[in-house]
Amino acid sequence: MPQSYVKRILNARIYDLVVETPIDKAAQLSERIGNQVLLKREDLQPVFSFKLRGAYNKMLSLSKEQLAKGVVAASAGNHAQGLAMSAQKMGVKATIVMPSTTPQIKVNAVKALGAKVVLRGDTYDEASDYAQKLVVEKGMTYVHPFDDPDVIAGQGTIAMEILRQVSGPLDAVFIPVGGGGLCAGMAAYIKYVRPEVKVIAVEPDDAACLAAALEAGRRVRLKHVGIFADGTAVAQIGKETFRVLKDTVDEVITVSADEISAAIKDIFDDTRSICEPSGALGVAGLKKYVERKGVKGQTLLAIDSGANINFDRLRYISERTEIGEKREAILAVTIPEKPGSFKKFCAALSKRSITEFNYRMGDPSQAHIFVGVQVMSDEDRHQLVADLQGKGYPLVDMTDNEIAKLHIRHMVGGRAVEATDEVVYRFEFPERPGALMQFLNKLGGRWNISMFHYRNHGSAYGRVLAGLQVPTGERKQVAKFLDDLGYTWSEETDNPAYQVFLN
Secondary structure (H helix, E strand, O other): OHHHHHHHOOOOOOOOOOOOOOOEEHHHHHHHHHHHEEEEEHOOOOOOOOOHHHHHHHHOOHHHHHOOOOEEEEEEHHHHHHHHHHHHHHOOEEEEEEEEOHHHHHHHHHHOOOEEEEEEOOOEEEEEEHHHHHHHHHOOOOOOOOOOOOHHHHHHHHHHHHHOOOOOOOOOOEEOOOOOHHHHHHHHHHHHOOOOEEEEEEOOOOOOHHHHHHHOOOOOOOOOOOOOOHHHHHOOHHHHHHHHHHHHEEEEEEOOOHHHHHHHHHHHHHHHHOOHHHHHHHHHHHHHHHHHHOOOOEEEEEEEOOOOOHHHHHHHHHHHHHHOOOEEEEEEEEEOOOOOOOHHHHHOOOOEEEEEEEOOOOOEEEEEEEEEOOOOOHHHHHHHHHHHOOOOOOOOEEOOHHHHOHHHOOOOOOOOOOOOOEEEEEEEOOOOHHHHHHHHHOOOOEEEEEEEEEOOOOOOOEEEEEEEOOOOHHHHHHOOOHHHHHHHEEEEOHHHHHHHHHO
């Protein structure tokens, strides 16, 4: 069976439009995990995704009569761009049905390539149903994004390039899976030419349709599909792709949104390029494989499959990266409600960097703080929790709590009846290890802190919003005290945001 795909792949005549992409070494990641990590840079295709390969290969196989009817496809974006560019080159009309959740950057890119865009449903499957309706009603030629032999063969040309480009040892290849076209084409070629190379499929844990199918021994439809990795948000593995994959894939690894976010940062650190969530699946799976198996000194290759991402999604990805790298612990800690408690708690953290600190006075005896602390690993996080509990601090580890990470961290506080004589100040101080502790040392325990918010975003300056309980007669003394601190500060007590939401 793989032999038939090898012939199709070798006969693909796509390189008048498709680029043979380079393989880059991820030097920093390689050093960190003790293996040689290679990246196949499919984000460097003209449409910033590997999907151009399969779409163009399919278009070249169609008859003049089929092309004359126009082509239609359902796609979350990357297949759409590949088909639109292929149709533009061949002078064919193209209609693309896209889920309404598709990033705008992909929608705009498809329109710019001359294709008609129709937005339908929230998932690929809903868009696909509508595309099939157009085939019946208008007689258009359907180009499937993954479950088609010519599309699969087009994606398989990546494996052909890899085995030519990597002449030395190659232990495993990590391939993103949505519907399975990329993985099926690559696995068929790799297992025929170099069967000793492991083929590892990687899926989002909330869209793991291949893992579910392999476990059941048949194709199954997932009841719910997450859309963070929108390019692989598919509820059911393809019929033809599953026929290939069940005999050629060595293992399936599933990864979380946090792990994907961390992989996006890894790729950026080594290439200065920003890939989309689905594009980082390979690296996320590679890292998890190394952690689980404990392998060292191997040559591992991941497919960087695409870079079509809305810029504003980077805020979410950046927020989740530290947790995905297992370098941040999110804790709810109870401390005494009295002057000096913040400083004592920071001292209990020793030399660890605080990444976030949220607090609002609400009880006269106890303070509940939401704190982010930099850690080195899961083991280090567990040790931190044990250390703090050993020092008498009641706490809840919320590192894996989705509600805490998505919402509560930005909602800590509210109005505080107990916060009498409150004056609000905004501070800026040079950001460096220990900067927050130094700030609290200088602030001292003269006035009680009734509100506190700090978030380290890796910028040059740390920014703090703090409330102090200062009797009216001591307001001038506070101003002189703050001037002597040497930090940039301003009073924000009259700021309407504070007055409306917190006062």
